[in-house]
Amino acid sequence: MHDDKTTRGAGRPRSAEKNDAILRAALDLLARQGYVRMTLDQVAAAAGVSKSTIHLRWKTKADLLAAALAAVQAADAPPPSGDDRADLLAILRDFAATIARVNGMALIGTCLAEEDHMPELLALLRARSVMPRRALLREVLERAREEGRIRPDADLEAAVSGLVGPFYADYLAGRGGHPGWAEQAVDLTLAALRPQGNR
Known part of the structure; x- marks a missing residue:
């Protein structure tokens, strides 16, 4: 057997x-x-x-x-390093690698195009890939907020969108995959979230 x-x-x-x-x-x-x-x-x-x-x-x-x-879902979060920037970069780099591996931009476009006829496709993509990835980023930001490295009133959902949004915007602008996109997104977002005395 x-x-x-x-x-x-x-x-x-x-x-x-x-x-x-x-x-x-x-x-x-x-x-x-x-x-x-x-x-x-x-x-x-x-x-x-x-x-x-x-x-x-x-x-x-x-x-x-x-x-x-x-199968497109986010990987498990890397163990916290204590370095917010490094943790956010690791998650964003894994996100970009996943998008490249599964032809993700075309896949997202298809799910959006099919939304009227097959809304469950977009719902599945959100549930299996988008939301778990956003949760990983939010966990890092929540830890940083609890430890005083970002403002207590920071809008973390907006911050998460600020981290992943440049990837999509650059793709649509013809700049997809440019080196340093993740570093720029993280540095801009963290700078905007710092407590006022630390700017």
Whole structure:
């Protein structure tokens, strides 16, 4: 009897590898073609598996995309270093790497474009990726506020938007991926949040 995670034949991928290939293919096709035009046959062909292999794991296209969008979720927070700037930079760099890995800007565009017909796609992206990432940034800022390094009246939600917003704005302005974007965002945000006597 074979373990599900072992190779069952020469050249055949293990189950975890199949899952990853299917999820990557689903995200790529969703980003490029949208929900309606994307088919499970296309996902199977792109992932190098049969359609029945997909159906063994996920019953519907919506189930598959829920799992694929879950794969975009934020990484666990790095252990606090005690350095607010370093902690915020680590989270933003991981965010940018995730966006690059999953063709995230096209994926976001597709979810926005499909909002009228499939609002659950955008809701899933928010729940699985956007909100967990924002929570990581907010935790760093809350700790800094509790320890007196930023103003007690600081609007932390606005500050979080100030940290991630430049990534999207630069992309739309044709400056996406420019070196130092994260450092600039963090330095500007922290400067605006410092207690008045520390400016």
